[in-house]
Amino acid sequence: MKTYDLVIVGGGVCGMTAAVYAARASLSACILEKDVCGGLVNWTHTVENFPSHKSIHGMDLMSLCREQVEELGVSIEEVEDVERVDFSGAEKRLFTSSGEEYTAGAVIVATGRKPRPLPVQTSFERVHYCSVCDGAAYRGKNVIVIGGGNSGFDESLYLTGLGVSHVHIVEAFPTCIAAASTQDKARAGGKISVSVSTELVSVAALPDGRGRVLLRNTATGAEDVEETDGIFCFIGQSPNTRPFEGELDLKDGYIRVNADMETRIPGVFAAGDVIVKKWRQITTAMGDATIAALQAEKYLRAMK
Numbered sequence: 127m128k129t130y131d132l133v134i135v136g137g138g139v140c141g142m143t144a145a146v147y148a149a150r151a152s153l154s155a156c157i158l159e160k161d162v163c164g165g166l167v168n169w170t171h172t173v174e175n176f177p178s179h180k181s182i183h184g185m186d187l188m189s190l191c192r193e194q195v196e197e198l199g200v201s202i203e204e205v206e207d208v209e210r211v212d213f214s215g216a217e218k219r220l221f222t223s224s225g226e227e228y229t230a231g232a233v234i235v236a237t238g239r240k241p242r243p244l245p246v247q248t249s250f251e252r253v254h255y256c257s258v259c260d261g262a263a264y265r266g267k268n269v270i271v272i273g274g275g276n277s278g279f280d281e282s283l284y285l286t287g288l289g290v291s292h293v294h295i296v297e298a299f300p301t302c303i304a305a306a307s308t309q310d311k312a313r314a315g316g317k318i319s320v321s322v323s324t325e326l327v328s329v330a331a332l333p334d335g336r337g338r339v340l341l342r343n344t345a346t347g348a349e350d351v352e353e354t355d356g357i358f359c360f361i362g363q364s365p366n367t368r369p370f371e372g373e374l375d376l377k378d379g380y381i382r383v384n385a386d387m388e389t390r391i392p393g394v395f396a397a398g399d400v401i402v403k404k405w406r407q408i409t410t411a412m413g414d415a416t417i418a419a420l421q422a423e424k425y426l427r428a429m430k
């Protein structure tokens with residue numbers, strides 16, 4: 127069993143920001159991260175709205191955060207998935223995939239969100255959720271992007287920039303909700319085509335490794351078959367809150383907090399993309415984390 131003043135679940139930008147504040151408040155703190163630190167920002171090729179960096183690769187920004195957290199002496203436990211928690215006592219207990227138990231006087235939940243999966247079952251293996259991670263394999267090839275939101279269009283532009291020959295964006299609704307300027311840029315390049323009112327019906331794996339995709343026009347019912355080298359799916363995100371079901375108050379899977387980032391359990395705070403809120407950005411996650419960490423320090427001080 128490992129014991130800290132504060133355990134932070136999730137090592138995205140929110141968790142790492144909370145860690146900086148915790149360390150500066152002289153709390154013994156630990157980040158439990160199921161993958162590697164950085165979270166969703168690691169998947170973002172260019173961040174252009176982070177004050178101090180006009181343009182920076184998401185992974186580079188997260189490396190800088192991590193460096194600072196490490197220098198401040200916060201423990202980082204990676205590949206440590208929090209599977210179950212017990213928040214019933216004054217000492218909060220967290221149980222991880224490695225079989226370890228962590229206890230802490232206070233906890234900050236900063237588990238963020240994960241991409242929604244492709245809406246059909248398929249044995250086709252070339253289905254991806256991150257063009258930064260997987261796009262380079264499709265240079266000179268054709269791919270289908272599911273989802274005509276900002277992510278779908280941004281990622282399509284990134285893919286064609288990488289050298290993907292053609293991207294077909296498929297959107298189920300009659301219009302795409304991506305920013306008009308991004309849509310204009312995508313349509314102007316000649317390498318991106320867009321089908322609206324079009325739903326994905328099925329995907330079959332072909333013997334040559336490609337996929338055969340069946341699409342249906344939701345207005346006319348007309349069906350179309352298309353062969354593709356790969357599929358990238360950007361149809362939104364869902365919160366990572368399964369370990370907290372039954373413990374914390376959730377709304378549509380997101381954690382309810384008050385303005386001080388307090389959950390319904392004293393000593394348990396939540397922050398970042400995982401909470402009920404309107405704007406999910408790097409800077410808003412950092413703001414939430416700041417409040418959560420300062421409140422956690424205040425809570426721990428009062429408990430002593």
Ligand SMILES: Cc1cc2nc3c(=O)[nH]c(=O)nc-3n(C[C@H](O)[C@H](O)[C@H](O)COP(=O)(O)OP(=O)(O)OC[C@H]3O[C@@H](n4cnc5c(N)ncnc54)[C@H](O)[C@@H]3O)c2cc1C
Binds near residue numbers: 139175399408411
């Ligand atoms: C494609 C895309 C592009 C974006 N571009 C921008 C942009 O340009 N600018 C901007 O400001 N924002 C952007 N955003 C939004 C921004 O990425 C998020 O708001 C931000 O990452 C939220 O940080 P977070 O730490 O709350 O969550 P996350 O970044 O999701 O981090 C959560 C972390 O928790 C970990 N975790 C989850 N469950 C567990 C568990 N059970 N145990 C242990 N660890 C767990 C995850 O592995 C992850 O590392 C973008 C989002 C997407 C999807």
